[in-house]
Amino acid sequence: MKVMVIVKATASSEAGEMPDPALMEAMGQYNEELVKAGIMQNGDGLKPSKEGFRVRFDGNSREVNRGPFSATSELIAGFWIWEVKNLEEAIEWVKRCPNPMPESSEIEIRPFYEMSDFADIPGVGDTLKKEDEMRQQIALRAAQTNTYLFLGNRTEEALKYYEQHLGAVIHMMMRFSESPDPIPEGAIPPGAENGIMHAEFSVGTTKLFASDGCGESAAPAGFSLAFTVATAELAHAAFDALADGGEVTMPLQQVFWSPLYG
Template sequence: MRVMVIVKATKSSEDGVLPSEQLLTAMSQYNEELIKAGIMKSGDGLKPSSEAKRVHFQGNQRTVTDGPFAETKELIAGFWIWEVASMQEAVEWVQRCPNPMPEESDIEIRPLYEMDDFVDNDTEGAIRAREQAFAQVQSLQNATVQPYLFFGGRCEEALSFYEQALGAVVVTKMRFDQSPDPLPEDILQAGFEHNIMHASFKVGQMTLMASDGCGAKTTMSGFRLTLAIATEKAADAAFDALAEGGSVDMPLAETFWSPRFGMVTDRFGVGWMVMVPEVTS
């Protein structure tokens, strides 16, 4: 079952008093426990109602009122969404929570409605099907797409190159002979046993994945990676570094959409578009 765990507002939270370093640390550790247990799905603290607005509905009329709001006991200062087996489990977890306020405080636990609660009003299941379709759309909206590059036996060399050329940071690296599961028979080219099965590395804010693949036959075609850099000087340096041992497909130059744009294919056959985003006022 899903529950909303509501931290009720107090005078200090409405006054905008921020939690101490000690409390922040304690709450962070508590959240870590919730995440490791697979219970916490989301959660956040809320700013005081002095920064809020309230919309009152009366028929077709809408009235907006600026905060702060006087009813402190009816306000909330934060929340979690948890997935638990029962209300008792939720209670037990709340009892382990550090006091979220410097004074006495309350935490309320409220079950969320599930589609099963509306079965009598959805006898044909049409609303359930529609909600499931919405959930699928949301999942796709929150999905991520990451490039996965296959280097045909040169992955180690490529990772070192990107560390030097782009300041890449290698996050993970696993070789075929480190696999916890045996590989399918005859899938791996002879001599590839110690090659990289999977790696991930960061270039700026982007995480890419890489592998040697199962053999030397690999091509890098039909795509380019776009590298957006804030300054022209840094773009020039990155472009030159990528071009070393590779080929310049379009020299860096000013275009109508960017003060710097160029295309280069690096020594591993990976195509790049290097650009400086246009600054808009």
């Protein structure tokens, strides 16, 4: 389930006081734990309400008011968006959070509505369908596409060269011999066990994948594109669309490095 974790404003946050370095470091470590656990989807701090506006609606009229706003404890100073198993898990993670303010503070947890929550409302079937299609379009626009280089038996050599001369950063590099799953018999030629099965690196702001491949060619053999989406539903939809009229060289399936890959 998806939840918003809301950091309530305090007198210091409304005054625009910056956190001390120790708190920033502690919150940074906490956010890193959230990311590693696969829970955090987004998060940010908000400027004091004096920097914001409110628009009041009354029929067709629109009244714009500038902050600051009263009732400090009801204002928001920051938020996270988390994907958790249940509210109990969210509560446990919030209890581990450093106090985000120099004074006493409060963090609120609110679950998002899901489309199924509206299913019993009469006559909303078409609206829910359109809403779901819109959400899928938004999710697809957030997908990542990475160039996947196949460099024969020279991946390790190439990445070291890029590292030295292009300032490349190597994020991971796994050999066939390091695979947690056995390599199928005949998938790679004899003696290729020490080759690079998969590597990820970045040059500047561009992230790339690379591999020695499975022995198709000793020379660099061009590239593929790795299209990464957020859910299994989107993965199946995108894969099926590309497979229609295309050639499937590997069916979409669970593998040790991904819930779905094909």
